[in-house]
Amino acid sequence: MGKLPAAAKVVIVGGGIIGCSTAYHLGRLGITDCLLLERKKLTSGTTFHAAGLVGQLRSSANITQLLGYSVDLYDRLEEETGQATGWKRNGGLRLACNAERWVEVKRQATTAHSFGLEMNLLTPKEAQDLWPLMNVDDVIGAAFLPSDGQANPSDITLALAKGARQAGVTLLEDTPVTRVVLDAAGKLTGVETPEGIVACEKVVCCAGQWSRDLAAGVGVTVPLVSLQHQYMVTEAIDGVARALPTLRDPDRLTYYKEEVGGLVMGGYEPNPLSWALDGIPADFHYSLLDSNFDHFEQLMELALGRVPALETAGVKQLINGPESFTPDGNFILGEAPELANFFLGAGFNAFGIASGGGAGMALAEWIAKGEQPFDLWPVDIRRFGRPHADPDWVRTRTLEAYGKHYTLAWPHEEHSSARPCRRSPLYQRLKDQGACFGEKLGWERPNWFADLSAGAVPEDVYSFARQNWFDAVAREHRATREAVTVFDQSSFAKFLLQGPDAEAALSWICANDVARPVGTVIYTQMLNERGGIECDLTVTRLSAESFYIVTGTGFATHDFDWIRRNIPAGLRAELVDVTSAYGVLALMGPLAREVLQSVTGADVSNAAFPFATARSLPIAGATVRALRLTYVGELGWELHVPTESLVGVYEALMAAGAGQGIGNAGYRAIESLRLEKGYRAWGSDIGPDHTPLEAGLGWAVKRGKGVDFKGRAALEAQRRGGLKKRFAGFTPEDPDVVLLGRETLYRDGQRVGWLSSGGFGHSLGTAIGYGYVRADKPIDKTFLESGTYALEIAGERMACRLHLAPLIDPRMTKVRC
Known part of the structure; x- marks a missing residue:
């Protein structure tokens, strides 16, 4: 020392x-x-x-x-x-032993191509040529990434x-x-x-x-x-060459690498074991746990079917070492x-x-x-968020995540452990009406509703093709476009920024102009110094010194931290998390005004309550903060209701809307609806690497002289220098293909990017994807529209059409009045 x-x-x-x-x-x-x-x-x-x-x-x-x-x-x-x-770039093989896994592997190869990696699809014989010791009787195909190593x-x-x-x-x-x-x-x-x-x-x-x-x-x-993780080290085995690639055999839950002429074989068993529940021993270093041959046996049996030579190979050691895992x-x-x-x-x-x-x-x-x-x-x-402060919750979820390390990574898959945790007051009521819930940051959120009267079961059945909730989401989607629906979005993160300098603080942090009259709802981004979008949210001015900020469920910790850290020193403004104080009911659809007017004595006509404004409304004995805005592209309001009054307001809306065919709808319908309207999603379509100009959101950026804000200099430089990537929509020639995001995008046969998000638009009857077209020089609308586009989907190229405007409504802020 x-x-x-x-x-x-x-x-x-x-x-x-x-x-x-x-x-x-x-x-x-x-x-x-x-x-x-x-x-x-x-x-x-x-x-x-x-x-x-x-x-x-x-x-x-x-x-x-x-x-x-x-x-x-x-x-x-x-x-x-x-x-x-000890580094060698010997490549990595990944096997597929059933049809669904082969689809997953082909989609992984497409993702690799999207991100600029060479990943080749192989026949079982080609895979065996690279890894001669393995039995390939059950192998359908494989993927090889030459730049992987050990x-x-x-x-x-x-x-x-x-x-x-x-x-x-x-x-x-x-x-x-x-x-x-x-x-x-x-x-x-x-x-x-x-x-x-x-x-x-x-x-x-x-x-x-x-x-x-x-x-x-x-x-x-x-x-x-801390969880226990075991792998076996063998003596030398004939035929194990130093250049043998690493091998992952997810259907048998195992991995392999060469070591001194032998093999290392480990894996991820479905029933992992915790360690150090009462704390890590004080002198634990260069230490291993006792080998657990009984627990490892399940992996050994699977491995023997793949590598028969293991049956007679000498075993140097079964290493059992604790590792730190996350939820x-x-x-x-x-x-x-x-x-x-x-x-x-x-x-x-x-x-x-x-x-x-x-x-x-x-x-x-x-x-x-x-x-x-x-x-x-x-x-x-x-x-992470509030549930992650509980070690027991974290351990329960982490054990599930470990056990699913090599299981099929289904699209839209939900965790099942440590649930339910955070629940809206409407949770049981919606469950009784057929809600199939998803979970985000501990919150139970209705993803879709099964038709119980038709015998449907509110349970996800996963697939790489259309999943079992497709028709239910189509029903909710159409109801929102044609009539009226209610979405329970109580999990939204909600903050109050208050103080004499609240306006000045937000004027610096927000790209859009928040110095608006009381009652204005402002859609805005918050940018980093590179002009990238750190937050994408709404700000409602409640008073001269108070602003109500609403953001997505999963961004509660991130956005609160970003806002708090970027309040300029010396300004008197305090940020408070009020998420638990309010539930949120989104009333959406062309008949939303009729329903809302029938439950309140306030005037909610377009003249009295225009788009992008907020008012307090009396509904069912509660004072409701109503925000007129939409993420589905239809007339609608977000109703922010004191938590104790949420059930009463929901009952009043459902009773009043019975004649208009009101129904429940979930988050998967929101995704379909927003794709048709071209609304961006933070974390996929927009984020810290994308500026509002690249994302087509320049209309939400203030331009006035002398009005500085964080990230402005970067945007002005970008305006002068031009954009080398531009956000656009794409619809494939075959409307029935499944788009998930990360599909490779080609322009005139050259790779120019990938889809940031994908799904299905039920009004249009076609798959929809969004992504950025990239180039090494500034590009404009003429460049974008002059190209011929294709998408690589699970290894196959398919012609697609470019869209530079929302697929239904050419103006992003237009809603039916």
């Missing part, structure tokens, strides 16, 4: 691959006043027993890019540092550590961090060790399965738990919403080696520049 410095700009806690990669990349960015502290020895936590497979493809383009960066880094790291890494986890971590030291970063072993130090005002000031306190500006917690407890000490929630199977990056300057890189779900290079790069950029380098929403710590 070296001498502990009294201070550093950045302290990294944890010397596994993520901590060492972050140190390496901070050093490369010139931040050498950086100290990494490891409680025992580098790699001694969980890194040393990782299996070391490095795959790249994920369902997100940016996470795929991040893993691709790992591969590029590992290609050069040994030569750069002089430290062996590494020695300890060696590659030590290479990153050496590179960090070469850049001037200090790494100290045998120096545990016992707590993070805050001052009296709750500001982070340093870390405490047995040797003393190190003052610092920023702390980066890369402590693996120890991260949750360390973060909890300063009020930060890190939703991960959704994605890792955790970013600055904690609860504490400024406290960053996380943890919960890597047994693919930390694959993620390590890219995750360290992204985290270092985030630390150095104050913003993520690109959209990292799938792994952003702010994707």
Whole structure:
């Protein structure tokens, strides 16, 4: 152990691959006043027993890019540092042994092509030629990604550590961090060790399965738990060549890689085992758990059918090592919403080696520049919410996620564990009417309604073709277009921003003009310094000093954090989460006014209650905040109702609308309706990597001289320089194909992007997709309309038509009056 410095700009806690990669990349960015502290020895936590497979493809383009960066880094790291890494780019095979899996694999190959990866579809014989030891009697096909590989986890971590030291970063072993130090005002000031306190500006917690407890000490929630993960290492086996690709056999729940002429075989059993329920033992390092042959037997039996040579192979070791896993199977990056300057890189779900290079790069950029380098929403710590503060809830959901690691990743699949958690007051009433619920951030939300009178069952039956709820959603869709429906959207996140400087604060944070009269509803984005869309929401002015902000269910933590952090220093404005105070009923459809007028004495005519305005209405003994706006493209109102009055207001609406054929509708109908109208969805169609100009939302950006706002400079530069990507809609020649998003987009035979979202428009009777057309030079409407377009869907190209306007209504803000 070296001498502990009294201070550093950045302290990294944890010397596994993520901590060492972050140190390496901070050093490369010139931040050498950086100290990494490891409680025992580098790699001694969980890194040393990782299996070391490095795959790249994920369902997100940016996470795929991040893993691709790992591969590029590992290609050069040994030569750069002089430290062996055990890295080899031997490619990765993935098998399909049934028709549904083959569809999934073909769609994965399309996703790979969308993101610029070479992924080849193979026959069983071609796959066997690459992996001669396997039996392919049950194999239908396979996919091969040549740029995948494998590494020695300890060696590659030590290479990153050496590179960090070469850049001037200090790494100290045998120096545990016992707590993070805050001052009296709750500001982070340093870390405490047995040797003393190190003052610092920023702390980066890369402590693996120890991260949750360390973060909890300063009020930060890190939703991960420790689970046991086993793999077997064999003696040398005849025919195992050093260049043997890695192999994933998801239908048999197993993976394989070559090691010293033998095989490593592990997998993801459906009944995983927890570990350290009462805390991690104090001296746990370079430690493994007892081998559990009985539990591993289920994987061994499946593996023998694939690799018969395992039956006679000598077994060196059955390694049982605890790993940190998360409730959704994605890792955790970013600055904690609860504490400024406290960053996380943890919960890597047994693919930390694959993620390590890219995750360290992204985290270092985030630390150095104050913003993520690109959209990292799938792994952003702010994707979590209130249920994730409960370790028991997290463990229950994480056990399910682990067990589904290799099961088919069905479109629209819902988790079944740890439910129900958060419920609207209407939950049971809607359930009794046939609601099939989905879940987001713990909230139960009606996805669709089964026709109980016809014997339909409110239960999802998953498929890569049209799923069993298709006709039910069509019914709800048509009812919304032709009559009137009610959507329970109580899970919306709702905030109040109040104070003498609330308008000034929002004028800086919002791209649209919020300095409007009381009662105005403003649709707006909030932008980062690159002009990318960080939030997409509505702001309603309640008074001179009060604004009501509504955003999507899943963005509650993210958007609250973004707004709070970006209130300019010195302004008097306070943000409060009022989500639980209000339920939300969206009354939508051409007959919505007739229903609403019949339950309130207030005038709700178009003249008295125009679009994009808000009023308080008396309904069923409650004072309801009514917002006239729509995400389905029909006349409608969001009715924000005090929670205790939600049932009464719902009953009044349903009784009043009986003559108009009022019905319930769910979130899958909303998706179909919004696709036809061209409304964007944050997290897919728009996000931190897309500006309003690229997304076709420039009409929602204020242009007045002297009116500055966050991200304005980037937008003005983009206006001058032109747009190199443009948002557009696409309908395939065959209206019955299933579009899910991530299908590859071609213009004149050249790959130009992929679909960000896809679905079916029931009014139009066709599949609909949206995405960005990309080019290496500025593009305009003429360029877009002059091309011939096609989509790659599960490996097949299909002609499609480009649309630059909403498919039904040419004006996005028009609603029926």
